[in-house]
Amino acid sequence: MRHLLTTKDLARDDAVRILDVAEEMAATADREVKKLPALRGKTIVNLFFEDSTRTRLSFESAAKRLSADVITFSAKGSSVSKGESLKDTAQTLVAMGADAIVVRHHASGAAHRLAHAGWIDAAIINAGDGTHEHPTQALLDAFTLRRRLHGEDARGRALDGARVVIVGDILHSRVARSNVWLLATLGAEVHLVAPRTLQPAGIEAWPATVHELLDDALATGPDAVMMLRIQRERMHDAFFPTEREYARIWGLTAERFAALPADTIVMHPGPMNRGLEIASVAADSTRSTVLEQVTNGVSIRMAVLYLLVSGTDGGRA
Amino acid sequence: MSGILIRGASLMGGDRADIRIADGAIVAVGSASAESGDHVIDADGLVALPGLVDLHTHLREPGGEASETVLTGTRAAAAGGFTAVFAMANTTPVADTAGVVEQVEALGRQHGYATVRPIGAVTVGLAGQQLAELGAMAASRAQVRVFSDDGHCVADPLMMRRALEYVAAFDGVVAQHAQEPRLTEGAQMNEGPLSGELGLTGWPAAAEESIIARDVLLAEHTNSRLHVCHVSTAGSVDVVRWAKARGILVTAEVTPHHLLLTDETARDYDARFKVNPPLRRAEDVAALRAAVADGTIDIVATDHAPHPDESKECAWSEAAFGMVGLESALSVVQHALVDTGMLDWASVARVLSTTPAHIGRLAGYDRPLSVGAPAHLTLVDPAASRTWSPGELRGRSRNTPYTGLTLPGRVVATVHGGVPTVLDGALVDAETVAAAAGTGR
Amino acid sequence: MSARPVLQTADIARALRRIAHEILEARRGDGRLVFLGIPTRGAALAERLHAIVEEIEPGVAEAGTLDVTMHRDDLGRSATRAPSPTRIPSGGIDDAVVVLVDDVLFSGRTVRAALDALADHGRPRAVRLAALVDRGHRELPIRADFVGKNLPSATSERVFVRLTEVDGVDEVAISS
Numbered sequence A: 001m002r003h004l005l006t007t008k009d010l011a012r013d014d015a016v017r018i019l020d021v022a023e024e025m026a027a028t029a030d031r032e033v034k035k036l037p038a039l040r041g042k043t044i045v046n047l048f049f050e051d052s053t054r055t056r057l058s059f060e061s062a063a064k065r066l067s068a069d070v071i072t073f074s075a076k077g078s079s080v081s082k083g084e085s086l087k088d089t090a091q092t093l094v095a096m097g098a099d100a101i102v103v104r105h106h107a108s109g110a111a112h113r114l115a116h117a118g119w120i121d122a123a124i125i126n127a128g129d130g131t132h133e134h135p136t137q138a139l140l141d142a143f144t145l146r147r148r149l150h151g152e153d154a155r156g157r158a159l160d161g162a163r164v165v166i167v168g169d170i171l172h173s174r175v176a177r178s179n180v181w182l183l184a185t186l187g188a189e190v191h192l193v194a195p196r197t198l199q200p201a202g203i204e205a206w207p208a209t210v211h212e213l214l215d216d217a218l219a220t221g222p223d224a225v226m227m228l229r230i231q232r233e234r235m236h237d238a239f240f241p242t243e244r245e246y247a248r249i250w251g252l253t254a255e256r257f258a259a260l261p262a263d264t265i266v267m268h269p270g271p272m273n274r275g276l277e278i279a280s281v282a283a284d285s286t287r288s289t290v291l292e293q294v295t296n297g298v299s300i301r302m303a304v305l306y307l308l309v310s311g312t313d314g315g316r317a
Numbered sequence B: 001m002s003g004i005l006i007r008g009a010s011l012m013g014g015d016r017a018d019i020r021i022a023d024g025a026i027v028a029v030g031s032a033s034a035e036s037g038d039h040v041i042d043a044d045g046l047v048a049l050p051g052l053v054d055l056h057t058h059l060r061e062p063g064g065e066a067s068e069t070v071l072t073g074t075r076a077a078a079a080g081g082f083t084a085v086f087a088m089a090n091t092t093p094v095a096d097t098a099g100v101v102e103q104v105e106a107l108g109r110q111h112g113y114a115t116v117r118p119i120g121a122v123t124v125g126l127a128g129q130q131l132a133e134l135g136a137m138a139a140s141r142a143q144v145r146v147f148s149d150d151g152h153c154v155a156d157p158l159m160m161r162r163a164l165e166y167v168a169a170f171d172g173v174v175a176q177h178a179q180e181p182r183l184t185e186g187a188q189m190n191e192g193p194l195s196g197e198l199g200l201t202g203w204p205a206a207a208e209e210s211i212i213a214r215d216v217l218l219a220e221h222t223n224s225r226l227h228v229c230h231v232s233t234a235g236s237v238d239v240v241r242w243a244k245a246r247g248i249l250v251t252a253e254v255t256p257h258h259l260l261l262t263d264e265t266a267r268d269y270d271a272r273f274k275v276n277p278p279l280r281r282a283e284d285v286a287a288l289r290a291a292v293a294d295g296t297i298d299i300v301a302t303d304h305a306p307h308p309d310e311s312k313e314c315a316w317s318e319a320a321f322g323m324v325g326l327e328s329a330l331s332v333v334q335h336a337l338v339d340t341g342m343l344d345w346a347s348v349a350r351v352l353s354t355t356p357a358h359i360g361r362l363a364g365y366d367r368p369l370s371v372g373a374p375a376h377l378t379l380v381d382p383a384a385s386r387t388w389s390p391g392e393l394r395g396r397s398r399n400t401p402y403t404g405l406t407l408p409g410r411v412v413a414t415v416h417g418g419v420p421t422v423l424d425g426a427l428v429d430a431e432t433v434a435a436a437a438g439t440g441r
Numbered sequence C: 001m002s003a004r005p006v007l008q009t010a011d012i013a014r015a016l017r018r019i020a021h022e023i024l025e026a027r028r029g030d031g032r033l034v035f036l037g038i039p040t041r042g043a044a045l046a047e048r049l050h051a052i053v054e055e056i057e058p059g060v061a062e063a064g065t066l067d068v069t070m071h072r073d074d075l076g077r078s079a080t081r082a083p084s085p086t087r088i089p090s091g092g093i094d095d096a097v098v099v100l101v102d103d104v105l106f107s108g109r110t111v112r113a114a115l116d117a118l119a120d121h122g123r124p125r126a127v128r129l130a131a132l133v134d135r136g137h138r139e140l141p142i143r144a145d146f147v148g149k150n151l152p153s154a155t156s157e158r159v160f161v162r163l164t165e166v167d168g169v170d171e172v173a174i175s176s
Helices: A012-028 A053-065 A086-095 A110-116 A135-153 A174-185 A214-218 A232-237 A243-250 A254-259 A290-309 B070-079 B098-111 B134-139 B157-170 B193-198 B206-222 B234-245 B263-268 B282-294 B329-338 B345-359 B430-439 C009-027 C041-056 C109-119
Strands: A043-048 A069-074 A100-105 A123-129 A163-167 A189-193 A209-211 A224-227 A265-267 B004-011 B016-022 B025-030 B039-042 B047-050 B052-057 B082-087 B115-118 B173-176 B226-228 B250-254 B377-387 B406-416 B419-423 C003-007 C033-037 C061-065 C097-105 C126-134 C146-150 C158-162 C171-175
Touching (some): A012 A135, A012 A174, A053 A069, A053 A123, A053 A290, A086 A100, A100 A110, A100 A290, A110 A123, A123 A135, A123 A290, A135 A265, A135 A290, A163 A174, A163 A214, A174 A189, A209 A214, A265 A290, B004 B377, B052 B070, B052 B345, B070 B419, B082 B098, B082 B406, B098 B115, B098 B134, B134 B157, B157 B173, B173 B206, B193 B263, B206 B226, B206 B234, B206 B250, B234 B250, B234 B282, B250 B282, B250 B345, B329 B345, B329 B377, B419 B430, C003 C009, C003 C146, C009 C126, C009 C146, C009 C171, C033 C041, C041 C061, C041 C097, C097 C109, C097 C158, C126 C158
Parallel strands (some): A043 A100, A100 A123, A163 A224, A224 A265, B004 B039, B004 B047, B173 B226, B226 B250, C033 C061, C033 C097, C097 C126, C126 C146
Antiparallel strands (some): B004 B016, B016 B025, B047 B377, B406 B419, C003 C171, C158 C171
């Protein structure tokens, strides 16, 4: 694996391997010394054109726990905000010795261009590109689900037979896209729920069952319900009439939460709009994995950085 | 100016004949002999076509000279076999006054590579709020007959109605860039399964078709001429066909790239394939080809849109829309339509020369390759083959989508009003062309 | 390639029993013992040693695994390796006598990595090394405390250890 750009192109074996390595990485969090020397001497650059404190800190944490040197480059107040192009910024960073670049960008396909345009030679990790993909988010979601389902027996397993419902603004969600491809690859049964206005063209061909009403999807008795953040501004572009109506039909209300099977977990990539897509009682319950998703994010990102950068088959050969 | 003798060219793919040119006109077709001082071209194996006329080009001057100028754009045109180009109005300043259009026309005339007919904006500043001085532009030395806000749609139905009515007085035509703005805000590529997968905002076909449908009804209601720019969908073809069957005075154009490329090219997020209207499905390409063959689409026009490298070497959503196309147009048309048996060379002459000239009311192209007609022609070697690269371009910008493709045909010579602009496959230098243009005819 | 068997099932069992007695003798009757096997085969050997010690003196020892992948000194020189699980017994290693267990002791670099990995988990009272086979050619100043068999070898030769838990059979062989 040279780059991690999408989950669409991630083979099942590679995906399971990332999850397994993440288990070992997670174990370091319980040790006295939480660091591993595996990436000592390597330089990881966080290239964040889009503001994102959570994901940025998660990657920084992951890189530091592997003893790598981390440089963070965020768009505000940098040469980028003065108009420097993606190409020039990337070339400057590689000239400074970056072994891998973690890139978050507001344009779909930005990570792909960095990896394939021939401008630079470094491992590229997509930390979210526009509305296209956010592979490490999907991986940490899968890791979280796998652990909740199989506990100590998780190693080596995929998600065969797990039933997952993903609800929200699928059209604009890179988290939804990455999750659909990865969950399907790992053998899960995926259900998508969104008003038709928030369904992307061609969704009928996606490896998932599409529902227009949340209650229909919840009636299948899912193992996990993943709520996606809904942006309030979408109301002004006529995607849905009011927040009230959205919450009533597509929100995980207290009533819907109470009606879920006892073991169903509730997931959310954060940040949450309490009261809009998710009720507080759901978000704060023991079945909510919101906080462990954050912890698992560091482990997954450690696994990805290790697998892409440590050997001669990754990073700069 | 010396004469030119072309020996043994196949006239529009038909019988072989000699063509002699003197004093800017064709003086003999058939069997002719050289007179002293004539430049002789052995056209064995070459097809002679009337000089090509592009009804839709962006020359960028004034204001966008970093991408293209009238000089570099008309050189690119000549290299592609064109002897006339209609220059779109979305320059800086916009071509919405007699002053700007006269400037652009004069530059074309000075440089001499091709006849430049400026297109006048429909509305002031292309803003869609107020009609531009269409009459003044028509009466100017630029003799504007084609009006377009291309780049933008004349979306306000009342404004479109008024424009259609108003230009009738001077035999003008409104050329619409059909794109309903509210349905295409932030649009990046064709709306379809691929846009859903790639996370790029879609540009639905209905946003083009609905405007064309509205406009043909307005054209019918006002009994005026309508021209539809760069038709890109099968649905649009159906609307135009329906309109023509009703006797509506509508003409339509298609670009070479819409006859060849589909939205699959977006998969790599390579912005060289980003264009407005976007590349569509294979079914649309097939429908457009059939429409050119059956005449529903009247002409091919390049929509030559030069952009600097930095506007294309970036993330897709940050990139500019557009491709250059003057140098490749004839080759792409040959590849998509002639070599597939859908069109013969005589029809190529119709869609790339006679008809666009007619729509734009450009004189001198109604009797192609006939004695007495102005000497606008091009000689093509249909058996040649090129692997396309930016090295084949002659304009200032390099944003071509065909790099790596093998395309047939090569322009060997182009003659503009008796002045050779391309000889032996290479552009004639600017000083010579300008001097000949100044003294000739 | 011809592989010459050096130890068979019974030889291996005898060697492990002897090592277990030596370990208990060196312990002098006090302190916790923690066997940490280096995956893959070292882990199996650690379990066997633990089982033998449990027979002789129950309750004094625990066993686990210590993966050394992340601490190797050759990470950047070969293809990426996925790490195996590290399982430290619940009592931890602080103040215990840790016995690192591996199948073959060769250059000593794996043991060096194991010592580094161990330091991330705590501070043992002492660290000992038990190896089923010591084939010489040390590149670092490392020696085994308990050895099943000393097997002088040429660097061009390869030593194979097969264990029932992993390979279905117990055997040590050397090939030239």
